[in-house]
Amino acid sequence: MKTNFKFLAIITFLGLFLHSCSSDDDSPLVNAPVISNFEYGEGSTHSTDQVAYKGSDIHLEAEINSEATVSSITLSIRAHDLTPGDGEIDWDFEQVFTDSKYLAINPTFHEHIDIPANIPAGEYHIELTVTDKLGNSTEVEEHIQILDFITLSDISIDTAVVRGDDFHTEFMINAVNGIHNITVDVHADGVTPGSGEVEWDYEEEFEDGYHEQTEVEFHEHIDVPVTAPAGEYHIIFTVEDEDGNTKEYETHIDVTA
The missing domain is CATH 2.60.40.2550 (Immunoglobulin-like)
Incomplete structure (x- = not known):
């Protein structure tokens, strides 16, 4: 009897173990998102x-x-x-x-x-x-x-000019939203007018030929008064697009007598 009881107990345990393993194998796996x-x-x-x-x-x-x-x-x-x-x-x-x-x-x-x-x-x-x-x-x-909404490239600007003459500025503009205007600001860096000279502080807004363009070459010649004091001048070019975004480029030019 004891032998039969042990045999049945072993069979029951093996059955439960195999059922458990089978249940684990059958459980669904959750895939990653x-x-x-x-x-x-x-x-x-x-x-x-x-x-x-x-x-x-x-x-x-x-x-x-x-x-x-x-x-x-x-x-x-x-x-x-x-x-x-x-x-x-x-x-x-x-x-x-x-x-x-x-x-x-x-x-x-x-x-x-x-x-x-x-x-x-x-x-x-x-x-x-x-x-x-x-x-x-x-x-x-x-x-x-x-x-950038606005990019400037192929920049060519004179680095020196004789007063009474003009200086050349040229660069390409790409503006995703179209150009509203281009402003050029020239002012002296610590230059004091001498006898017969007049302080030169220049600012001009350009729209004609540029307004609403998305790709255009800015090409202008800026006159320098003959009375402008010689010295170094700071130039700021500002391009504004139709959405109010701006792009600046800064440089210097020497005005000579």
Whole structure:
């Protein structure tokens, strides 16, 4: 009897063990979230061109398919080998989104991220990571070009001029929103008028031939009065677009007698 009882106990234990293993094997696995239809671009137009502009915002949107409830969505934006210029700063953005609209199954991610105006233009790296409540996570990595609304190139400006003559200025302007006007400001740097000389402080606004253009060559000749004191003068070119964005270029010119 004792032998039979032990045999039955062993059989029962093995049956329960095998059933337990079978149940574990049959339990469903929860897959990591899937990120699809990830789009991004200029915020004001919900563009998908993967281009945005300094001082504006980026529109980002993605569909998330998740078998378990989402616990967080992390977005990071970082410069790709860019060196800040004068007056510019590094932009290293990261934000974790735990809004109730995202703590769900199959949420849609949709955000607008402000872009500082004083960062370098160029390529930026975007990373979107979705994590569910079981600890599963998925990430996507993309790139976006962040540009200036206004760019100046091929700049050619005289560095010296004889008073009573004129100096030549020339450069290309690309303005996404169209040019409103171009202002040229010339003023002396510590120059004191002598006998028969008159202080020269010049400012002029140019619109004719430039207004509403998105790509144009600025080409002008600025007259220097014969009575202007000789010395170094500071020049500021300011391009304003139709949305009020501005771009400045500064240089110096020597006025000689």
